[in-house]
Amino acid sequence: MSKQPKTPVQKNEIVEVTIEDMTHEGAGVAKVNGYALFIPKAIPGERVKIKVVKANKGYGFGRLLEHLEMSADRVEPPCPIYHQCGGCQLQHMSYESQLKVKQKQVKDVLERIGKVTDVTVHPTMGMSDPWRYRNKAQVPVADREGGLVAGFYQERSHEIIDMEECLIQQQANDDVVQAVKKIAQENGLRGYDEKSHRGTLRHVVARYGLMTGEVMVVLVTRTEELPNKQRIVEQIQAQLPKVKSIVQNINSKRTNVIFGEKTKVLWGEEYIYDSIGDVKFAISARSFYQVNPKQTKVLYDKALEYANLSGSEQVIDAYCGIGTISLFLAQKAKHVYGVEIVPEAIDDAKRNAKLNHITNATFAVGEAEKVIPWWHAQGIRADVIVVDPPRKGCDEALLKTIIAMKPKRVVYVSCNPATLARDLRMLEDGGFKTQEVQPVDMFPHTSHVETVVWLVRN
Numbered sequence: 176m177s178k179q180p181k182t183p184v185q186k187n188e189i190v191e192v193t194i195e196d197m198t199h200e201g202a203g204v205a206k207v208n209g210y211a212l213f214i215p216k217a218i219p220g221e222r223v224k225i226k227v228v229k230a231n232k233g234y235g236f237g238r239l240l241e242h243l244e245m246s247a248d249r250v251e252p253p254c255p256i257y258h259q260c261g262g263c264q265l266q267h268m269s270y271e272s273q274l275k276v277k278q279k280q281v282k283d284v285l286e287r288i289g290k291v292t293d294v295t296v297h298p299t300m301g302m303s304d305p306w307r308y309r310n311k312a313q314v315p316v317a318d319r320e321g322g323l324v325a326g327f328y329q330e331r332s333h334e335i336i337d338m339e340e341c342l343i344q345q346q347a348n349d350d351v352v353q354a355v356k357k358i359a360q361e362n363g364l365r366g367y368d369e370k371s372h373r374g375t376l377r378h379v380v381a382r383y384g385l386m387t388g389e390v391m392v393v394l395v396t397r398t399e400e401l402p403n404k405q406r407i408v409e410q411i412q413a414q415l416p417k418v419k420s421i422v423q424n425i426n427s428k429r430t431n432v433i434f435g436e437k438t439k440v441l442w443g444e445e446y447i448y449d450s451i452g453d454v455k456f457a458i459s460a461r462s463f464y465q466v467n468p469k470q471t472k473v474l475y476d477k478a479l480e481y482a483n484l485s486g487s488e489q490v491i492d493a494y495c496g497i498g499t500i501s502l503f504l505a506q507k508a509k510h511v512y513g514v515e516i517v518p519e520a521i522d523d524a525k526r527n528a529k530l531n532h533i534t535n536a537t538f539a540v541g542e543a544e545k546v547i548p549w550w551h552a553q554g555i556r557a558d559v560i561v562v563d564p565p566r567k568g569c570d571e572a573l574l575k576t577i578i579a580m581k582p583k584r585v586v587y588v589s590c591n592p593a594t595l596a597r598d599l600r601m602l603e604d605g606g607f608k609t610q611e612v613q614p615v616d617m618f619p620h621t622s623h624v625e626t627v628v629w630l631v632r633n
């Protein structure tokens with residue numbers, strides 16, 4: 176017989192605990208004799224009865240059975256499928272308390288990981304109306320008895336649950352998904368089946384330009400052949416007057432990746448447009464573009480304020496994507512150099528520069544940690560360096576180059592406080608001082624938090 180590991184609680188045990196903290200995924204944390212239990216949807220301060228569902232060596236998981244004391248921050252989640260969907264993690268908390276929790280998470284992690292203690296972490300900048308903000312919906316489709324379903328994958332499975340609306344999605348996108356589901360059904364399209372790799376329609380993707388009201392519909396199909404194509408296109412046009420672009424993307428692979436390589440315009444334009452502040456953006460089916468443009472403006476305004484440009488500065492924008500921040504900064508800088516690893520994103524950045532008649536921005540494809548040292552060696556200098564890396568943070572070689580280039584200011588935009596904290600430590604040790612930290616809520620009701628940090632050289 177194998178030895179039972181000695182944990183303070185065992186699987187299936189029912190215990191009463193007090194929630195002391197919250198994970199970055201939004202779960203409550205309780206301790207039993209120092210042993211951490213993670214309890215989804217429990218809120219700090221609550222006293223709860225739980226069932227232990229998993230007891231690993233170092234930590235365990237519990238399921239909330241009953242409240243003994245309920246937090247004043249708790250609210251009834253407005254979405255009827257909140258508990259099945261998993262797309263949102265914080266709808267059971269008031270929006271005000273979500274913003275406070277995000278501020279605290281940033282502050283705690285900067286102290287714990289980055290040892291950055293003597294700095295102001297401002298209250299999270301939130302939305303006045305934190306609903307229906309997403310400008311892109313990507314919804315998987317499948318066949319069920321009784322017809323097509325389009326919705327989300329049930330937690331820990333690949334079973335698609337049909338969805339009528341998503342409360343964080345722009346209404347226009349919800350309208351597209353519902354209408355296209357019906358139109359596809361009426362025209363005899365089969366939903367894609369992962370197991371047998373059969374069926375036609377894999378995903379319905381809807382994109383919305385907040386400032387223009389333009390809508391794009393993307394039908395992601397397994398085959399190039401699309402039965403009743405003409406009728407489908409006509410019905411979409413007739414039922415959804417805001418649609419400016421209908422495209423088909425073909426993904427014939429067995430994969431979880433949504434898009435395939437080939438995209439065909441079925442009707443209308445290849446692009447829809449949106450703008451952030453005074454800068455206009457062309458968005459194609461596969462372009463990366465910020466999903467909450469209203470808060471993106473708030474974030475970029477903060478970045479611009481921290482960059483403190485007078486018009487004479489040379490600026491580097493590392494991890495520039497489609498050049499959103501670069502073009503925003505170019506309006507106030509002498510010259511901006513943007514670098515990004517995805518070639519298509521750089522094509523978009525150049526197109527967007529032209530679209531806005533911006534001539535003082537240069538874009539390069541490559542790894543930031545290779546291109547920027549090369550620029551440095553070529554004698555390019557930077558007064559301000561902006562970085563906006565993916566979740567894993569900045570490459571160490573890039574941080575070393577920033578330290579060597581000695582810009583006056585660094586503006587760090589981060590989607591992961593833990594790697595931000597690690598990188599701030601290195602920048603501080605290399606001669607920079609963190610001035611201000613501003614969390615911005617780009618994704619209300621989810622556990623994500625975005626942060627802008629202002630550093631100056633000592």
Ligand code: SAH
Binds near residue numbers: 494497516520563
């Ligand atoms: N600043 C942009 C996008 C930030 S997302 C915006 O605000 O819209 C981070 C970007 O970094 C992605 O576009 C990703 O493709 C890119 N990236 C990832 N690793 C990289 C690397 N090593 N060098 C340059 N870019 C990279």
